[in-house]
Amino acid sequence: MPLSEVTVFPRPIADAVDELAQSRSEELLAQIAETSSALEGRVVWHVNTTARGGGVAEMLNSLVGYARGAGIDSRWRVIGGDPRFFEITKRIHNRLHGSAGDGGALCDEARADYESTLAFSGHALRELVSPGDIVVLHDPQTAGLAPLLAGTGAHLVWRCHIGLDEPNAIAEETWSFLRPYVDAADELIFSRPEHVWTGIDAARVRIVPPAIDHRSSKNHWLAPESVDAILRVAEILPAGGADLGNPAFARQSGEAAEVGRRAEMLGIARLDPDLPIVCQVSRWDRLKDPVGVLHGFAGHVLPSHESQLVLAGPSVSAVADDPEQAEVLNELMSSLASLSATVRDRVAIACLPMEDIEENAAIVNALQRRSDVVVQKSLAEGFGLTVSEAMWKGTPVVASGVGGIQDQIEHFLSGMLVDEPTDHATFGEHISLLLREPEFADVIGDGGRERVREEFLVARHLHQDVELYDDLLASEWDDMPFRASA
Numbered sequence: 001m002p003l004s005e006v007t008v009f010p011r012p013i014a015d016a017v018d019e020l021a022q023s024r025s026e027e028l029l030a031q032i033a034e035t036s037s038a039l040e041g042r043v044v045w046h047v048n049t050t051a052r053g054g055g056v057a058e059m060l061n062s063l064v065g066y067a068r069g070a071g072i073d074s075r076w077r078v079i080g081g082d083p084r085f086f087e088i089t090k091r092i093h094n095r096l097h098g099s100a101g102d103g104g105a106l107c108d109e110a111r112a113d114y115e116s117t118l119a120f121s122g123h124a125l126r127e128l129v130s131p132g133d134i135v136v137l138h139d140p141q142t143a144g145l146a147p148l149l150a151g152t153g154a155h156l157v158w159r160c161h162i163g164l165d166e167p168n169a170i171a172e173e174t175w176s177f178l179r180p181y182v183d184a185a186d187e188l189i190f191s192r193p194e195h196v197w198t199g200i201d202a203a204r205v206r207i208v209p210p211a212i213d214h215r216s217s218k219n220h221w222l223a224p225e226s227v228d229a230i231l232r233v234a235e236i237l238p239a240g241g242a243d244l245g246n247p248a249f250a251r252q253s254g255e256a257a258e259v260g261r262r263a264e265m266l267g268i269a270r271l272d273p274d275l276p277i278v279c280q281v282s283r284w285d286r287l288k289d290p291v292g293v294l295h296g297f298a299g300h301v302l303p304s305h306e307s308q309l310v311l312a313g314p315s316v317s318a319v320a321d322d323p324e325q326a327e328v329l330n331e332l333m334s335s336l337a338s339l340s341a342t343v344r345d346r347v348a349i350a351c352l353p354m355e356d357i358e359e360n361a362a363i364v365n366a367l368q369r370r371s372d373v374v375v376q377k378s379l380a381e382g383f384g385l386t387v388s389e390a391m392w393k394g395t396p397v398v399a400s401g402v403g404g405i406q407d408q409i410e411h412f413l414s415g416m417l418v419d420e421p422t423d424h425a426t427f428g429e430h431i432s433l434l435l436r437e438p439e440f441a442d443v444i445g446d447g448g449r450e451r452v453r454e455e456f457l458v459a460r461h462l463h464q465d466v467e468l469y470d471d472l473l474a475s476e477w478d479d480m481p482f483r484a485s486a
């Protein structure tokens with residue numbers, strides 16, 4: 001399938017702004033309404049490679065839903081590709097993070113394969129897009145569509161969710177590979193100023209840090225009883241008697257639902273409900289360093305603090321656009337098998353069911369709430385949605401001070417940063433401190449929640465979206481012939 005549609009139901013726009021002060025929320029709603037009427041008759045298209053799993057899909061679900069709720073005709077399409085396409089795009093992804101990935105080259109042959117897959121999606125998109133529409137292409141997988149859409153009369157935006165604070169030769173070479181495509185876009189969006197490629201025209205660049213949706217099934221408040229019930233039904237916590245409790249969560253539609261599927265537990269069969277929980281939730285990706293989390297925990301937390309670790313991620317069969325996940329999970333399993341029985345008795349690997357994406361979100365929600373410390377030990381990160389998600393729940397976070405995470409967490413105020421992501425000792429010390437000092441952990445947890453409320457909720461993102469749309473519409477006036485000659 002060159003192109004498939006992701007159905008997103010409209011969400012009440014008032015929900016998106018309900019954490020703002022009243023005057024600010026009224027002002028923003030008025031601005032969104034004005035932009036919505038200016039966009040009448042036009043479509044805002046979002047294009048990426050997956051409808052589920054990972055930060056981009058997570059955000060599109062909310063942003064497209066709220067835009068639709070505000071009367072903007074926002075639509076989401078996912079492009080398809082063969083295994084070779086995803087092998088190349090994963091290589092590009094790793095290389096933009098400065099890592100050689102599978103070691104393969106971005107040679108002419110890779111370029112030809114990348115372009116030939118995109119030619120199909122590009123053709124299908126051209127049929128859909130009309131002059132004056134806005135097309136937002138997400139990440140390097142879709143960058144090659146920009147030149148194919150030039151000439152449709154649509155405004156083209158390319159958004160790069162990944163980046164490196166100090167680019168190396170691998171990253172720079174990858175920029176050169178992508179540059180011809182990206183040059184066809186009118187606007188370029190990066191998550192932080194440090195991630196903007198050198199040599200790019202600053203006038204075309206805007207910075208939009210990702211945000212989380214506090215009303216989604218992932219982040220919505222859950223009663224403590226539901227948290228435990230969800231984790232029991234998912235078989236992450238032991239059943240503890242015949243009555244599992246009520247594993248209820250609210251769907252984005254507002255409909256009440258219950259978690260019914262179980263996680264596949266590798267490592268220990270269940271977490272111990274009486275021991276503190278340290279948790280990382282992420283895709284099975286080497287840049288998330290799950291093996292490093294394991295070693296940091298085993299070497300620098302467990303010896304001084306009786307606790308347990310859970311590494312949670314998607315069930316690997318469910319992720320279409322990433323060929324490396326099964327491999328990374330296997331590496332993690334082998335690493336765990338090589339450790340002592342004392343460590344193995346304290347580590348769970350939870351592959352979460354992905355059939356129902358909102359059920360998956362509810363399980364992640366419960367895990368982030370039930371954990372005593374959430375970690376994100378990424379080696380590189382454009383922005384860590386999991387970091388904001390845990391902070392919003394008041395759970396203290398220990399994370400690598402890389403990429404956007406440095407903007408999300410203020411060290412010792414709203415979380416704990418580890419400057420050097422491979423520094424397992426400091427990573428372990430921060431976790432141990434939070435486990436040892438619950439009052440300090442509460443202060444950090446509260447600081448995290450406030451930080452997210454101020455900077456990283458969806459209302460701020462929607463504001464930046466409407467500013468982008470306003471600017472693109474205004475640019476049409478600049479392009480009018482009488483203006484050019486004036």
Ligand code: UDP
Nearest residue numbers: 054055058282283313314352383384385386
């Ligand atoms: N996630 C999820 N289920 C999983 C693993 C991850 O819902 O089993 C979500 C996670 O909660 C977050 C997103 O995927 O919303 C990951 O975004 P992040 O920015 O942390 O990393 P990315 O995957 O975009 O590199």
